[in-house]
Amino acid sequence: MQKLIKDKAIAKDPWTLLKIATGPEILTAVPGKNLIVPLQFWRDYGADLEQYGGNIALWLDSDETVSEIGDVLSTFPLIALNFPVYADGRSYTNARELRERFAYEGEVRAIGDVLRDQLYYMSRCGFNAFSLRHDQDPDACIKAFDDFKTGYQSTVMEPTPLFRRR
Amino acid sequence: MYKYDGYDHQMLADRVAQFRDQTERFLAGELPDAEFLSLRLQNGLYIQRLAPMLRIAVPYGMLSSPQLRKLAFIARHFDKGYAHFTTRQNVQFNWPALEDVPDLLEQLADVEMHAIQTSGNCIRNTTTDQFAGVAPDELEDSRAYCEIIRQWSTFHPEFAYLPRKFKIAVCGTVVDQAATQVHDIGVYIVRGPDGDTGFRILAGGGLGRTPVIGQEIFDFVEKQHLLTALEAILRVYNREGRRDNKYKARIKILVRETGVEQFRAKVHDEWQRIKDSALTLTAEEIARCQSFFRDPPYLKLTDSPEPLLEQLDEDVLFSNWHQQNVYPHKRPGYAIVTVCLKETGVAPGDLTDSQLEHIAELAERYSFGEVRISHQQNIILADVRQDQLPELYAQLKSHALSSSNLGLLTDIICCPGGDFCALANAKSIPIAESIQRRFDDIDELKDIGVANINISGCMNACGHHHVGNIGILGVDKKGEEFYQVSLGGSSKNLASLGKIIGPAFPQEEIPDVITKIVDVYKSRRQANEKFLDTYKRIGMAPFKETVYAKAD
Numbered sequence: 168m169q170k171l172i173k174d175k176a177i178a179k180d181p182w183t184l185l186k187i188a189t190g191p192e193i194l195t196a197v198p199g200k201n202l203i204v205p206l207q208f209w210r211d212y213g214a215d216l217e218q219y220g221g222n223i224a225l226w227l228d229s230d231e232t233v234s235e236i237g238d239v240l241s242t243f244p245l246i247a248l249n250f251p252v253y254a255d256g257r258s259y260t261n262a263r264e265l266r267e268r269f270a271y272e273g274e275v276r277a278i279g280d281v282l283r284d285q286l287y288y289m290s291r292c293g294f295n296a297f298s299l300r301h302d303q304d305p306d307a308c309i310k311a312f313d314d315f316k317t318g319y320q321s322t323v324m325e326p327t328p329l330f331r332r333r
Numbered sequence: 334m335y336k337y338d339g340y341d342h343q344m345l346a347d348r349v350a351q352f353r354d355q356t357e358r359f360l361a362g363e364l365p366d367a368e369f370l371s372l373r374l375q376n377g378l379y380i381q382r383l384a385p386m387l388r389i390a391v392p393y394g395m396l397s398s399p400q401l402r403k404l405a406f407i408a409r410h411f412d413k414g415y416a417h418f419t420t421r422q423n424v425q426f427n428w429p430a431l432e433d434v435p436d437l438l439e440q441l442a443d444v445e446m447h448a449i450q451t452s453g454n455c456i457r458n459t460t461t462d463q464f465a466g467v468a469p470d471e472l473e474d475s476r477a478y479c480e481i482i483r484q485w486s487t488f489h490p491e492f493a494y495l496p497r498k499f500k501i502a503v504c505g506t507v508v509d510q511a512a513t514q515v516h517d518i519g520v521y522i523v524r525g526p527d528g529d530t531g532f533r534i535l536a537g538g539g540l541g542r543t544p545v546i547g548q549e550i551f552d553f554v555e556k557q558h559l560l561t562a563l564e565a566i567l568r569v570y571n572r573e574g575r576r577d578n579k580y581k582a583r584i585k586i587l588v589r590e591t592g593v594e595q596f597r598a599k600v601h602d603e604w605q606r607i608k609d610s611a612l613t614l615t616a617e618e619i620a621r622c623q624s625f626f627r628d629p630p631y632l633k634l635t636d637s638p639e640p641l642l643e644q645l646d647e648d649v650l651f652s653n654w655h656q657q658n659v660y661p662h663k664r665p666g667y668a669i670v671t672v673c674l675k676e677t678g679v680a681p682g683d684l685t686d687s688q689l690e691h692i693a694e695l696a697e698r699y700s701f702g703e704v705r706i707s708h709q710q711n712i713i714l715a716d717v718r719q720d721q722l723p724e725l726y727a728q729l730k731s732h733a734l735s736s737s738n739l740g741l742l743t744d745i746i747c748c749p750g751g752d753f754c755a756l757a758n759a760k761s762i763p764i765a766e767s768i769q770r771r772f773d774d775i776d777e778l779k780d781i782g783v784a785n786i787n788i789s790g791c792m793n794a795c796g797h798h799h800v801g802n803i804g805i806l807g808v809d810k811k812g813e814e815f816y817q818v819s820l821g822g823s824s825k826n827l828a829s830l831g832k833i834i835g836p837a838f839p840q841e842e843i844p845d846v847i848t849k850i851v852d853v854y855k856s857r858r859q860a861n862e863k864f865l866d867t868y869k870r871i872g873m874a875p876f877k878e879t880v881y882a883k884a885d
Contacts, residue, residue, distance in 0.1 A: 254371055254454070254494050255494065256454075256492070256493065259490065259492075259493075260568055260571050284355060285494075289490075291490035292491055314347060315344060315348075315488065316347060317340060317344070318344070318488050319489075320489055320490065320612075321610065321611045322490055322491075328485075328611055328612055330614070333338070333340065333621075
C-alpha cells in the first residue's frame with residue numbers, strides 16, 4: 168500500500184495510479200475510479216477516456232515535458248510527475264514549469280522513487296503531494312518539510328528571492 | 334569579505350542539523366548506502382581508498398585568518414595534521430571519520446564555512462581570479478558577482494540532481510587567471526555598448542575525458558539579468574542533458590550534440606520567459622554584495638621604497654623570490670605575494686596545521702587578515718606593503734613557505750592521485766616530486782622560464798593536465814601505471830588543449846622525458862620565447878623525435 172502526503176499531512180488517496188497501461192481494455196478492469204494514466208495512454212485513447220465513468224489525471228515520466236500539453240493542463244485536476252530514480256532531477260524542472268510558466272493550480276504529485284531526503288526540494292519546486300516509496304515512514308517524512316526555514320532562491324513556495332526580502 | 338547575516342547562519346545551521354540526522358540514519362542502517370551517497374556527496378564527503386575525504390568549500394578562494402585557524406584546528410583534531418588545497422580553490426581533508434563529520438561541519442559553521450555542494454551532480458563552488466580586487470588590469474571586482482552566484486546556487490531546489498557536476502567561473506581581469514573557458518559556464522565581466530559593465534557568458538567548456546573550450550551563449554547580458562541567464566542555461570541542461578551515460582552527461586556534450594546555434598536558441602527562448610521575473614537582480618542587492626569587497630584602508634605609499642630596494646640588492650634569495658612570487662598591485666606601494674605550496678618533497682597544495690596558523694598570523698600582520706587560494710594550488714597575500722616584503726619573506730622562510738618557483742616548471746598543479754583517490758588510475762604526487770628533484774636548481778628553472786606542468790592521476794582531470802604547457806596523465810595499462818605526456822595546453826585567454834606526444838611512459842622514465850622536452854625547447858627557442866610559443870612555432874615533431882629517439 169502506497170502512502171500519500173498531501174499539503175504536509177498524511178492523506179487518504181482517492182486516486183488510482185495506472186503506472187502501466189497499454190490498451191483501453193484496462194479501463195473496463197477498473198471501472199468508476201479516479202485514474203492517473205500515462206501521458207501516452209491519454210494521447211492514444213483519449214476517446215475511450217471520454218467515456219470513462221471517473222475522473223482522469225495524467226502522469227508524466229521524467230523524459231516528457233509539461234510544455235507538450237501546456238494548452239490542456241488546466242482540464243486535469245492532478246498532474247503526477249515520475250522519479251524513475253531519485254537522482255533523476257528532470258521532474259523538478261517540470262514541476263516548476265507547471266506552476267510558474269503554466270500557472271497550474273491543481274495537485275502536483277511526485278510518484279516513483281520518492282524519498283524523505285528529497286521532499287523539501289520537491290516542495291520548493293511546486294509539488295504539493297507525495298506518493299512515498301513503500302519503505303518510507305510517512306511520519307518521519309513529514310518532518311522533512313521543516314529541514315530549512317528559508318532559502319535563497321525564487322521558488323514556487325517562496326516566489327520572492329531572499330535578496331528582495333533581506 | 335562577505336559576512337553572513339542571520340539568514341545565512343540559519344541556513345547553515347539547518348544544513349548541519351539535516352546532515353547530522355542523515356548520518357545518524359545511515360549509521361543506524363535506516364538509510365541505504367545508495368541513497369546516502371548523493372546526500373554525503375552534496376556535503377563534500379567521499380569514501381576514499383584509505384578513509385573518507387571531506388572537501389570544504391572556499392567560495393571564490395577567499396579565506397580570513399580566523400578561517401585559516403579553524404582549518405588548522407580541524408587538521409589537528411580530525412585529520413593527520415595537514416590540509417590539501419585543490420585546483421578548484423577548495424580544501425580537502427583525507428582522514429576524518431564519517432561519524433565525526435557532523436561535528437566537523439558544526440565547527441566550520443562557526444567561521445561561516447561549509448562543505449555544501451563541493452561534490453555531487455549539482456552546482457559546485459564558484460571560482461574566480463585569485464587577484465580579484467587587487468589586479469591592475471581589472472575591469473571590475475568579480476567577487477560580488479561570485480557571492481551572488483554562490484547564494485543563488487546554494488540549495489537550489491531545481492538543480493540539485495543535474496545530469497552531472499556543474500562548475501562556474503567568473504573573470505573580471507584582462508588576463509584570465511581563472512581558467513574560465515574550461516568551465517561548464519564561464520562568465521566574463523565586459524563593457525557593453527553603452528559603456529556599462531555586464532557579462533559575456535560561455536557554456537559547454539570543461540576538462541575530464543572530453544576536454545572542450547566553452548562557446549559563447551550570451552555576447553552581453555546586463556548586470557541585473559545575470560541570474561536569469563544562468564537559470565535559463567541550467568534549466569535547458571537539467572531537462573536535456575544526457576543521463577544514460579555518465580561520461581556523456583556534462584553540458585559540453587549537450588552543447589556539442591545539440592549544436593551551439595540550437596542550444597543558444599533554446600537558452601534564449603527559456604530566458605525570454607523568466608528574464609524580468611523576481612529573480613532579476615536589484616541595484617540594491619548588487620551594491621550590498623559589493624559593499625563586502627571594498628578596498629581595505631590602504632596607506633598612501635609609493636612604489637619601490639628604499640628598504641625593499643636595499644634588500645633586493647643584498648639578498649639574492651630574497652631577490653629570486655621577489656622576482657617570481659611578487660606581482661604588481663593596483664595601488665602604489667603595495668604588492669601581491671603568492672606563497673608557493675610546491676616545496677620539493679611536499680605534496681603540491683599541502684599545508685600543515687602550524688603552517689596554516691602561521692599564514693593566518695602573517696595575513697593579519699601584513700595583509701588585512703585575508704588570503705586567497707588559487708587554482709594553481711597556491712596561497713596569496715593580496716595586500717602587502719612593499720616595504721614589508723623583506724620581513725614577510727623572512728617569516729615565510731622560517732616556516733618552509735618561501736619556495737621561489739612560482740610559475741616555473743616545478744610549480745606543478747597536481748591532483749591527490751592514486752595515493753588517496755579511489756578514482757585514480759595512477760599515482761601523481763610521486764611524479765611531481767620526481768620532476769621537482771630533477772629540476773632543483775633555481776637558476777636553471779629561471780632560465781627555462783614560464784612552463785607549467787599539470788598532472789592528473791586519471792582522465793577526470795582534477796590536475797587539469799589538458800591545459801598544462803606540459804600535461805601528464807596517469808593511465809592504467811594492464812594493471813601497471815603509465816603516464817601519457819601532452820604538450821601545448823594553456824588555460825589563459827588563448828586557451829588551448831594539449832596534444833598527446835605519443836605512447837605512454839613508465840613512471841621512472843618521466844624525469845628523463847621532461848628533461849628531453851626541456852632540452853629541445855632550450856636548443857630551439859628564439860630570444861625571450863616562452864616554452865608554449867616555441868612549441869607553437871616548431872610543432873610537436875622535434876619533441877617527439879627526441880623523446881622517442883632510441884639510445885644506441
